[in-house]
Amino acid sequence: MTISPALDARFRDAAAAAELLDVAFDVIDDTPIGPLLVGVTDRGVCRISFDSDPEHHLELLARQFGPRVLRSRRPVDRMRRELDEYFAGRRQRFDVEPDVRFLPAYHQRVLGELARVEYGATTTYGTLAAQTGNPRAARAVGTVMHRNPIPVVLPCHRVVGASGSLTGYAGGLERKELLLRLEGAIL
Amino acid sequence: MIPPFETFYEAHRDEVFRFLGRRLGRERAEDAFQETFLRALRAYPRLEHGDHLRAWVFTIASRIVVDEARRRRPQGALPELAAEDGLPAFEDLAPLTDELPPKERAAVVLRYGYDLDYAEIGAALGSTEQAARQAASAGVRRLRKERP
Numbered sequence: 001m002t003i004s005p006a007l008d009a010r011f012r013d014a015a016a017a018a019e020l021l022d023v024a025f026d027v028i029d030d031t032p033i034g035p036l037l038v039g040v041t042d043r044g045v046c047r048i049s050f051d052s053d054p055e056h057h058l059e060l061l062a063r064q065f066g067p068r069v070l071r072s073r074r075p076v077d078r079m080r081r082e083l084d085e086y087f088a089g090r091r092q093r094f095d096v097e098p099d100v101r102f103l104p105a106y107h108q109r110v111l112g113e114l115a116r117v118e119y120g121a122t123t124t125y126g127t128l129a130a131q132t133g134n135p136r137a138a139r140a141v142g143t144v145m146h147r148n149p150i151p152v153v154l155p156c157h158r159v160v161g162a163s164g165s166l167t168g169y170a171g172g173l174e175r176k177e178l179l180l181r182l183e184g185a186i187l
Numbered sequence: 188m189i190p191p192f193e194t195f196y197e198a199h200r201d202e203v204f205r206f207l208g209r210r211l212g213r214e215r216a217e218d219a220f221q222e223t224f225l226r227a228l229r230a231y232p233r234l235e236h237g238d239h240l241r242a243w244v245f246t247i248a249s250r251i252v253v254d255e256a257r258r259r260r261p262q263g264a265l266p267e268l269a270a271e272d273g274l275p276a277f278e279d280l281a282p283l284t285d286e287l288p289p290k291e292r293a294a295v296v297l298r299y300g301y302d303l304d305y306a307e308i309g310a311a312l313g314s315t316e317q318a319a320r321q322a323a324s325a326g327v328r329r330l331r332k333e334r335p
Contacts, residue, residue: 002201003220011221020228021192058191068231069191 012072022066024075027052032087032182033175036152038076041065044097045079048150050171064102083152089182092119094153103149106132110144117158120183124162146170158185189237196224199244206245210252219255223248239310242303246311249297283330290314291326298323 016024023046025039037054039047039061046065049057054071061069078096085091098115100108113131117123125138125145132141145156151171157179161167169176180186189195203223207216226247234243284292290312297308298319308319 003204007204007217007220008200010217011224014221014225015228018225018228020225054193058193062189062191066232067189067192067234068228070193070196070228 009073012070013074015070016072016075020068021070021072021075022068023047023061024070024072025054025057025061026071026073026076026080027054028076028080028083031083033152033171033178036083038079038083039069040075040079040096041099043099043101045094045150045153046099048152050151050175086152087182092183096153098150098154100149100154106140107144107147109133110141111148111154114145114148114154114156114159117155119155120185122158122160122180122185125159125167126162128159142168152179155179158183189231189234190240192228192231195227195231195237195240195244199241200224203244203248206248207252211255215255219248219251222251226251239307242307242311245297245303245307284326287326287329291322291329294319294322295326295330 015021019042023039023041025037025047028036028038029052034050035052037047037049037052037057038045039057047057047061051057058069082091082094082096086094098111100111103111110128110132113128114123125141126135129135129137129141134140141159145159146168148154148156148170151157157169157176159167166173166176166180177186200220204216204220207219207223210216211219223244227244230247234240284295287295293312294308297303297311298305303311305319305323306316308323309316312319312322314322
């Protein structure tokens with residue numbers, strides 16, 4: 001006798017409704033850039049990953065945010081809806097707040113600056129470095145982008161090389177290109 | 188290190204539900220299942236380590252079964268219990284072990300009513316595997332003496 005999917009879902013909903021979770025996560029299967037794992041806290045979205053296997057994320061999320069990490073559909077609904085709208089070209093800005101409270105201060109500062117880069121625009125690693133205090137820290141900015149825990153919402157795909165080349169993307173250059181095309185930043 | 192709740196929940200949900208089904212019947216087991224894991228979730232951040240989590244969640248489930256039985260008993264007959272695996276249900280063991288000292292009683296009930304092993308019983312009772320084994324066998328000896 002195993003538990004029914006209905007009972008399983010009922011418990012997962014109840015756990016979220018009772019506000020007992022440190023992180024609720026779910027996998028959004030059908031986006032143009034593949035399945036996405038999305039984690040949310042009571043403060044907003046704390047993780048978006050192109051690696052949608054929860055096993056690869058549970059330990060780290062538990063260490064950062066607390067051990068009560070549980071798959072639960074409902075808390076992720078708002079982020080799911082906003083992503084749907086974004087991928088359909090009907091949303092240019094996300095209303096769900098990024099939860100970056102456990103990142104090092106420098107990462108928070110760079111990601112805060114990144115968040116101001118508008119839909120359809122691009123910037124460069126060097127520009128972001130200059131805006132956060134050290135024009136020569138382009139490489140450090142690259143590291144922050146590479147470790148961005150909330151890609152798409154924190155738009156590291158909008159950061160390109162000084163020559164205009166796409167350079168790199170933790171999710172692969174194809175995804176970066178697709179997102180920039182979707183936003184009309186490249187043709 | 189406490190594992191993420193998802194890992195803990197997936198590892199134990201089916202056997203906890205089977206256990207509750209045997210004690211309470213399928214329908215009441217569903218509410219008890221949710222209550223068990225909600226209680227576990229509430230207490231989870233206060234755990235100091237991840238050892239003996241199985242014994243821990245069975246202890247929570249057992250308490251819920253006992254509460255249920257207590258709540259129901261005055262209102263009429265006990266519900267019929269399905270004994271799928273031939274283990275004596277808690278309700279059957281409870282009256283038999285009423286007169287044992289508390290520690291021996293708990294060890295006997297957890298061993299023979301809930302099929303926990305001695306390491307888990309030790310953890311559930313806050314003592315050792317060895318002490319749990321001794322308590323259970325002392326309890327059984329005492330029961331044999333009292334009920335020849």
